[in-house]
Amino acid sequence: MAQHTLPPLPYAYDALEPIISKQIMELHHQKHHQTYINNLNAALAAQTTATNSNDVPSLINLQQKLRFNGGGHINHSLFWKNLTPPGTPGNDIGGAPALREAIVSRWGSHEAFVKAFGAELLGLQGSGWGWLVSKGGAKGRLEIQTTKDQDPVNSPDVPIFGVDMWEHAYYLQYLNNKAGYVEGIWKIINWAEAEKRYTAGVENPLKL
Amino acid sequence: MAALLNNSARVALRSGVSATSKAGAAGLTFARGKATLPDLSFDYGALEPSISGKIMEIHHKNHHNTYVTNYNNSIVQLEEAQHQGNIAAQIALKPAINFNGGGHLNHTLFWENLAPKSAGGGEPPSGALSKAIDTTYGGFGEFQSKMNAALASIQGSGWAWLVKDKQTGQISIRTYANQDPVVGQFEPLLGIDAWEHAYYLEYQNRKVEYFSAIWDVINWKTVEKRFS
Numbered sequence: 001m002a003q004h005t006l007p008p009l010p011y012a013y014d015a016l017e018p019i020i021s022k023q024i025m026e027l028h029h030q031k032h033h034q035t036y037i038n039n040l041n042a043a044l045a046a047q048t049t050a051t052n053s054n055d056v057p058s059l060i061n062l063q064q065k066l067r068f069n070g071g072g073h074i075n076h077s078l079f080w081k082n083l084t085p086p087g088t089p090g091n092d093i094g095g096a097p098a099l100r101e102a103i104v105s106r107w108g109s110h111e112a113f114v115k116a117f118g119a120e121l122l123g124l125q126g127s128g129w130g131w132l133v134s135k136g137g138a139k140g141r142l143e144i145q146t147t148k149d150q151d152p153v154n155s156p157d158v159p160i161f162g163v164d165m166w167e168h169a170y171y172l173q174y175l176n177n178k179a180g181y182v183e184g185i186w187k188i189i190n191w192a193e194a195e196k197r198y199t200a201g202v203e204n205p206l207k208l
Numbered sequence: 209m210a211a212l213l214n215n216s217a218r219v220a221l222r223s224g225v226s227a228t229s230k231a232g233a234a235g236l237t238f239a240r241g242k243a244t245l246p247d248l249s250f251d252y253g254a255l256e257p258s259i260s261g262k263i264m265e266i267h268h269k270n271h272h273n274t275y276v277t278n279y280n281n282s283i284v285q286l287e288e289a290q291h292q293g294n295i296a297a298q299i300a301l302k303p304a305i306n307f308n309g310g311g312h313l314n315h316t317l318f319w320e321n322l323a324p325k326s327a328g329g330g331e332p333p334s335g336a337l338s339k340a341i342d343t344t345y346g347g348f349g350e351f352q353s354k355m356n357a358a359l360a361s362i363q364g365s366g367w368a369w370l371v372k373d374k375q376t377g378q379i380s381i382r383t384y385a386n387q388d389p390v391v392g393q394f395e396p397l398l399g400i401d402a403w404e405h406a407y408y409l410e411y412q413n414r415k416v417e418y419f420s421a422i423w424d425v426i427n428w429k430t431v432e433k434r435f436s
Contacts, residue, residue: 027412027413031412031413032413035413064363068363125303125307125386125387126364126365126366126385126386126387126403127364127365127404128364148364149363149364150363150364166364166404167365167403167404167405167408168404168408168412168413171404171405171408171409172408172409172412175266175270175409176266176270176271176274176405
């Protein structure tokens with residue numbers, strides 16, 4: 001069976017500085033993301049064994065591991081791509097005309113959206129993710145959504161961009177000041193990628 | 209640095225979450241003791257090398273204190289909602305009270321079940337608790353392995369606890385998500401914080417090393433007291 005492997009970052013480890021430090025990016029990508037992939041591969045192998053022996057209790061037991069580690073792999077894969085180094089063309093919201101219009105029509109203004117998104121993220125209790133989601137498919141109704149731990153955004157909803165709110169995503173740099181991290185994230189959101197996802201949906205991010 | 213961070217004065221009275229209600233002049237007002245951040249009984253640096261002084265300082269002064277502040281804010285809002293007879297608002301406050309009140313309780317218990325090596329940290333339990341651990345787990349080492357496995361299995365933020373069942377008196381290991389406190393059927397004996405903020409500055413993604421090192425600073429005297 002094909003193994004899932006760590007997707008390379010679309011930029012250098014230090015490219016998101018000063019918003020996200022090189023050290024965080026290295027650990028986050030090489031260690032945390034890699035561990036989800038390792039555990040996903042292990043869970044998938046165990047699932048194959050259990051399927052072949054028709055071991056239903058084991059199959060059921062594996063579901064949570066698949067959800068957590070598969071979700072971790074999906075979420076991080078989406079996250080790396082929906083970030084871009086500060087000041088690059090992708091970071092210009094002008095490159096996301098359809099999405100910007102939809103945001104303004106939903107929240108009244110871009111600023112109001114940014115405020116609402118930040119409040120939702122900071123209200124998260126424990127580990128999880130904040131997402132801008134297009135409900136039901138591409139060009140759907142926009143919603144701000146949080147998912148706990150590594151729960152992914154479920155199809156047919158489209159994750160336009162995600163922000164990792166696990167402490168490992170910011171702690172070495174921001175410590176308990178997660179508001180500082182949430183504020184900074186706008187300087188590295190990849191609006192070009194967001195526009196693509198909003199207008200065309202997301203292909204399976206884990207296609208082997 | 210340690211001298212600057214000296215925080216060893218232990219307050220005799222922890223106000224905790226104790227509440228006192230008094231009938232006011234109109235019979236409606238409600239005076240309440242606010243939850244406050246308890247002092248640690250040791251210096252921030254005293255748990256090194258198991259837990260760094262920097263982690264302890266931020267964990268106590270910032271994280272724990274934020275739970276205290278937000279808990280007090282939630283209670284003010286709850287009192288307003290009660291005063292107005294607004295049931296929906298009271299129910300809506302439940303998650304915030306659970307999270308922040310839980311965070312306050314959990315951390316308060318956590319600090320108390322830690323101790324520097326020089327103050328007996330890491331010295332294994334004795335007496336009835338030791339017996340209960342042997343009976344339940346087949347030995348202290350086996351118990352530690354099981355507790356470490358439970359800690360490592362937490363998906364996201366949370367805590368692992370050694371608890372006592374109030375009905376049967378039996379001990380068991382349970383994990384709790386986020387800041388869910390040990391309440392109801394179980395009594396907390398020993399808690400270990402598995403949130404990333406509890407170890408990340410020192411151990412990063414190597415959380416297993418943190419789970420292994422923390423046994424050197426567990427205050428089993430406190431745990432024994434809770435058990436008996």
